Amino acid sequence: MPYKERDITKQYFTIGEVAEQFGVATSLIRFWETEFDELAPRKSKKGNRLFTQADVDIFRTIYHLVKERGYTIAGAREMLKQKGGQLKDKIDVIQSLEKVRGFLVNLKKEIDAAQKGE
Amino acid sequence: MPYKERDITKQYFTIGEVAEQFGVATSLIRFWETEFDELAPRKSKKGNRLFTQADVDIFRTIYHLVKERGYTIAGAREMLKQKGGQLKDKIDVIQSLEKVRGFLVNLKKEIDAAQKGE
DNA sequence: ATGTCGCGCTCTTTGTAGGGCATAATGGGC
């Protein structure tokens, strides 16, 4: 098995590389690691962080929410837990609708009961 | 011209009423006023704030973004400026639903009152 | 009627906890 292929599939980024890619300080990456459970790169035996592409993607999402969209850390955390932003928006609307529906169903019951009594 | 009609069209809310409606301190409303150009209620001769329903709606949007979604003030400000933004539409829908709900709650009250009278 | 005494609401200005990192200190591996 050629080395090259293994290197390609097992491409890791150091914290310095990720930092440079986004133009941020390494301290920020470490800090976000403590704030977001989702951001948890493997660590080498020595303790160095090993970022996969998936890890970088997660970081990018957080970066987008916090630095570009203006979410607080807490807000971004919530967002991440709800499989993607679009879905969250829809869920909000759906939940509102479901509450209204529940109310209407209940109201109908009461109206029916009232008519019965007449 | 009857007084009633004038009162209905000129309905203003005080800062205290708005604060209570959302369960926030009046200081927060004043602070947001300094942060969001869009939130600019009229002021009485004395200097007291006069919130129209439109002002309250704007406040609700900000409240939704900052307190429920977890935006920073700056992030919420950006969001507000986006004309035709998807979010704006969604919030409109939610607000419509809330108004419908308010109407229904009121209707229920009247129905209950009517039943009591039977 | 009118003075005036709270009382509740408002106003503006000032103070401050903590959120969000950055920096410093110390040390290890290649």
Add this chain to the structure above:
DNA sequence: GCCCATTATGCCCTACAAAGAGCGCGACAT
């Protein structure tokens, strides 16, 4: 020598809350 690690500490804003002061209104005595 350079990049990495942890831990502690520093530090500047953000996002409010509290403080201090003023108005208007009902009550109650004058």
